[in-house]
Amino acid sequence: MFSVDGRTLRCEDVRQVAEENVAVTVDEAAMRRAADAWRLVTDLSARREIYGRTTGVGANRDLTIDADSSPEHGRRLLRSHAGGAGDLLPSAHVRAMMLIRLNQLAAGGSGAHPRLLTALADALTSGALPRVHATGAIGTGDLTVLAETGLTLAGERPWAMGHLAPIPLDTADALAFMSSNASTLAEAVxxxxxxxxxxxxxxxxxxxxxxxxxxxxxxxxxxxxxxxxxxxxxxxxxxxxxxxxxxxxxxxxxxxxxxxxxxxxxxxxxxxxxxxxxxxxxxxxxxxxxxxxxxxxxxxxxxxxxxxxxxxxxxxxxxxxxxxxxxxxxxxxxxxxxxxxxxxxxxxxxxxxxxxxxxxxxxxxxxxxxxxxxxxxxxxxxxxxxxxxxxxxxxxxxxxxxxxxxxxxxxxxxxxxxxxxxxxxxxxxxxxxxxxxxxxxxxxxxxxxxxxxxxxxxxxxxxxxxxxxxxxxxxxxxx
The missing domain is CATH 1.20.200.10 (Fumarase/aspartase (Central domain))
Structure with missing residues (x-):
């Protein structure tokens, strides 16, 4: 059993979880931290513009998302960025990526819903792996890998191994989940x-x-x-x-x-x-x-x-x-x-x-x-x-x-x-x-x-x- 707390993950822990059958849980304090961050950013999003939540991304940062399209904005972000190419990433690499992303989310800075943390921990414990491609990043965010992973968690893409029940991903979760270099870090570790x-x-x-x-x-x-x-x-x-x-x-x-x-x-x-x-x-x-x-x-x-x-x-x-x-x-x-x-x-x-x-x-x-x-x-x-x-x-x-x-x-x-x-x-x-x-x-x-x-x-x-x-x-x- 390995407990993720968002603060003390070691390189050796990443390799162990990547290469061995290890049950993964999330520390209770980390879950509370993630929940508090989600509530805070949800409240702030209702009162001010926040990139990727109330606006588009990249050069679309100045475009405000209207209320009618907001519920589907996050899904569109994930779908449009799930454009990875080339070979599929090896299983150990994918598991390492999932653990690192889970730990980063547990640090409490993303504002993503806590259900994402639970889903990643369940996937690692059960051996479920998303089907993600190697090519699509330039060192400013592993957008394609994480978009493919997010859509898999949401039930829109098939699992490469195992299976989890789909979880809802709303506008607030999309960029919050993709905004990471977890796949690059996994390979580097x-x-x-x-x-x-x-x-x-x-x-x-x-x-x-x-x-x-x-x-x-x-x-x-x-x-x-x-x-x-x-x-x-x-x-x-x-x-x-x-x-x-x-x-x-x-x-x-x-x-x-x-x-x-x-x-x-x-x-x-x-x-x-x-x-x-x-x-x-x-x-x-x-x-x-x-x-x-x-x-x-x-x-x-x-x-x-x-x-x-x-x-x-x-x-x-x-x-x-x-x-x-x-x-x-x-x-x-x-x-x-x-x-x-x-x-x-x-x-x-x-x-x-x-x-x-x-x-x-x-x-x-x-x-x-x-x-x-x-x-x-x-x-x-x-x-x-x-x-x-x-x-x-x-x-x-x-x-x-x-x-x-x-x-x-x-x-x-x-x-x-x-x-x-x-x-x-x-x-x-x-x-x-x-x-x-x-x-x-x-x-x-x-x-x-x-x-x-x-x-x-x-x-x-x-x-x-x-x-x-x-x-x-x-x-x-x-x-």
Whole structure:
């Protein structure tokens, strides 16, 4: 049972509800808050113009809705905005979106009728999912996704899974429900958590490569990182010392006076990614608990405000930074893979081959890694360099946070493949020249990989190994 209160939702809660069968309820105080906001905005709407309730939307903001057409105005808004296109959103994404929208409504700033909160909680608990499309937002409100969801709750669209009895949606509910970036936030939350886990796993994979390559411990020394103490960098170096058993001991020197950048610069490159993901998580935590609807009902002020909380520049720029830093980290993984197949670094056969002359070993892994890295490079390009002018010039800027979130999910998928290639090569190398891992925490990672991956070193297909290695990264993140 998960209780939504509009104030304390965490990114981990979003993933749990998205991926597991969790019963959802709404906190009683949050329901009272939503009911009070609905009564307040209903009263104010009878005495003054309020955008989207007594007026049109967008460039139609100056058009007043006459009393005769007011009852159907909300339905027309939902129908006209339910124009999503492209693929249907995956189930986990839709559940995450519904939970975030429910939590935002529970914050009490929308003025939507409390029955909407109950309906969303019932849908999540019963497993009912609306049929919503992926394409239709530019970072200033997920209007198409939420309009399709609203019409589904009202009984005008079929459910993709399950079913709920239709609920009435009046003029006051339409824009109040649509005025959110819940779908974009859902994708961003799931991408953020995936990237965080992959960054944690990359410490473990890098430590295995370090053992194979006989790395130098000087690059991770406490004194080195105290001299330039960026938080993420300091933490990364400490993680490498922990995994490699350097804490409280004098580690053996490396094979070289200086290692290639893949090992030597790992904290300096991984650190910015860790910091960028931490900032992204903070942005997301604010957004998923925000009263961001336009117009916003303020119970404290007893008033309604028109504003621009729908603009997602914070999220778009945070996602751009996160993807760019992760791309740099993935480049280092591909570089270490190149070191692992080079005899001068490993004292092993070229490409870790084990067979007659001309055997290819893991040669193909470099091609796979650089294919995935090229894909990651494309989705790491910033979305915030473009904009859009829509609705007859009234809405003259866009963040494209939706595209940034979409690309973050793709970045996580590509980065996972790059790391999987390095992991397969490192474990194979440790089989070919066993190292003393007995007293190292990273030994647990090797044991897990050793029990999962194929030990055969003759030339063979690697597709199954790469699939298993990619899945294993989730476990390695906890070592």
């Amino acid at each position: 799931l991408a953020c958590l995936s990237l965080e886990r992959l960054l944690r796993a990359s410490h473990v994979v890098t430590a295995l490569s370090y053992v194979v390559l006989g790395g130098s411990p000087e690059a991770y020394a406490t004194a080195v990182h105290a001299a330039k103490p960026h938080p993420g960098q300091v933490w990364c170096a400490a993680e490498m010392r922990r995994l490699l058993g350097m804490a409280g001991t004098t580690p053996p020197p490396g094979r070289r006076i200086q290692d290639p950048y893949g090992l030597r610069a790992f904290p300096q490159v991984q650190g910015p990614a860790v910091d960028a993901l931490a900032y992204l998580r903070n942005v997301l935590t604010v957004e998923i608990n925000a009263s961001a609807e336009n117009p916003m009902v303020s119970l404290a002020a007893g008033d309604v405000y028109h504003h621009a909380h729908f603009h997602m520049a914070y999220l778009a720029t945070a996602l751009d930074q996160a993807r760019a830093t992760v791309h740099h980290v993935a480049e280092l993984s591909a570089a270490r893979l190149g070191d692992l197949v080079e005899p001068s670094f490993t004292d092993l056969p070229a490409f870790l081959a084990d067979g007659p002359p001309g055997s290819s070993g893991v040669m193909i892994l470099e091609y796979v890694a650089h294919d995935a890295l090229a894909s990651l490079r494309q989705v790491a390009l910033p979305v915030t360099l473009g904009t859009a002018v829509v609705s007859r010039g009234v809405e003259d800027h866009a963040s494209f946070s939706t595209q940034a979130a979409r690309q973050a999910r793709a970045a996580a998928d590509a980065y996972r493949q790059v790391l999987a290639c390095e992991l397969v090569a490192a474990v194979r190398a440790l089989h070919m020249r066993p190292a003393d891992l007995v007293d190292l925490p990273v030994r647990d990672a090797f044991d897990l990989a050793d029990a999962t991956l194929d030990r055969e070193t003759a030339d063979r297909p690697f597709s199954d190994d790469l699939t298993k290695a990619a899945a294993l990264l989730e476990t390695l993140a906890d070592i």
